Amino acid sequence: MANQSSDVLIIGGGVIGLSLAHQLALEKCSVTLLERGQIGQEASTAGAGILSPQAEMDQMSPLTDLCVASRDLYSNFVQEFISRSGIDIEFSKSGLLYVALSEEEQAELEKRYQWQIRTGLAVQRLTGQEARRIERDLSPEVRTALFFPEEAYVDNVKLLEAMTIACGLLKVRLVTGCQAISVKSQGQRVTGVDTNLGMWPTERAIIAAGSWSNMIDVPLPHKVPIKPARGQLIAVNCPALLLKHVTYSANGYVVPRRDGRVFLGSTVEWVGYDKNVTLEGLHRIISGALAVFPRMKSFAFSSCWAGLRPYCEDGAPVLGPTEIEGLFFATGHFRNGLLLAPITAKLMTDLIVIGKPPKVLESFSPARFKPN
Incomplete structure (x- = not known):
């Protein structure tokens, strides 16, 4: 049986992938999320839950601005998942x-x-x-x-549990044990993602696979160095x-x-x-x-x-579209994945739904790794 098509396919079931899935589903997109292992079982639940741009950043920069903006969204971000899941997330x-x-x-x-x-x-x-x-x-x-x-902290394990429930309630299709092998394209447009469980048709794919993002073959002339x-x-x-x-x-x-x-x-x-x-x-x-x-x-x-x-390799996350229509990256958040989840979900959803990259994403574009 062929795998069902969706408006957006997300590769990676950590805090970034779940945040994106939830926000896109709120915008009435049909979303499939593919996770190579189990949902939220890698970096997202391995950290201590610290939300600390001022302690982490050594100078003012576009990344510092992004982290501070995301921290300011966190109270409402957590409350949304408490309301939807009923889980008392420690924040x-x-x-x-x-x-x-x-x-x-x-x-x-x-x-x-x-x-x-x-x-x-x-x-x-x-x-x-x-x-x-x-x-x-x-x-x-x-x-x-x-x-x-x-500065703040959150119980990241409870947060991931609540996010998983909230995504399920919004009919996000969560597929575990599904290893993405390659993003397929025809001409300059995404057509689907090939996995160990077969081909998943889609016109928009977001690579949010954390440390494993570089292992997915993409139709680009360069690698994103994660x-x-x-x-x-x-x-x-x-x-x-x-x-x-x-x-x-x-x-x-x-x-x-x-x-x-x-x-x-x-x-x-x-x-x-x-x-x-x-x-x-x-x-x-x-x-x-x-x-x-x-x-x-x-x-x-x-x-x-x-x-x-x-x-x-340059210390900043990779966020935004590529030269292949429908291929996006949301990865490379290093120690700030949990912190940057709200702003990443907001900006990437705006990009996908409206179709125009927010100006703030320019500093984090995958295009910065294109060969000269």
Whole structure:
């Protein structure tokens, strides 16, 4: 039996693919989403759920603008999925603390403070003593800190569960165990996607396959340079609600969750598609966390895991149309896939429904990789 055609076919069932599917379905498009494994089981649920453009970005840029705009959409974004799914998604806009433990780190924080103040972002400079009033178990070695009141975090596992339910309610066809092999075209127009489960006819295909995006054969004269970056994380059990805020340092982060766990992260490793957890990685994460919160040395270990983030060679995501009519990319979000999901879904849906690329997408166009 032939696979059913759809208005839009999305390759990839992570947070980006699901966000796109949901938004397009709201615009009355028929949508099929193909996922090589299970829905939301790669980078989207492997992270700590941090939504932190101000802590992640080192300068003002089109990517910083995009991340801040997407963070500002997040409260309504989460509420939409709570309403549709009935799942209580943990979302907290409690702010983020970024600490410095050395003179060099203090100088780097001052640079971050200055460019963010100049661009009108909300940031507060704190002494070590003031930082310990916010988080009383911080190390006495903390010299200074920045507090970003607009930063947030979300329970990414619950969010993906809610998104899957919401897409189902909107009649999005979710196909798991379906490995996309190639995008087919006739002339300069997309005609379908060939998979291990046969051909899926469509006139519009979006590659949102994260670290696996580069493995799909496309009718372009060039590759979009995406590669995986392994990130390892640890969960420990906190004996009481001692930690109140996501806390960053130069060597990692600590994320408290309502269920009593605390997430410690993370590494960035160029090891291909290897998702093993290593002693070296765990040692690096634990050392970074204990330098900031020494009291955590008595916390009980809960679990550890690793995920693969999709990294593009120039550090920016790949968003927008290609020279093949009907072929789009929405990938390469690296550490900011969860954060950028609302704005990616909005801009890409506007592009597909209206047919004109929003100007903000120019900096992220796949065309930047065309050979000279």
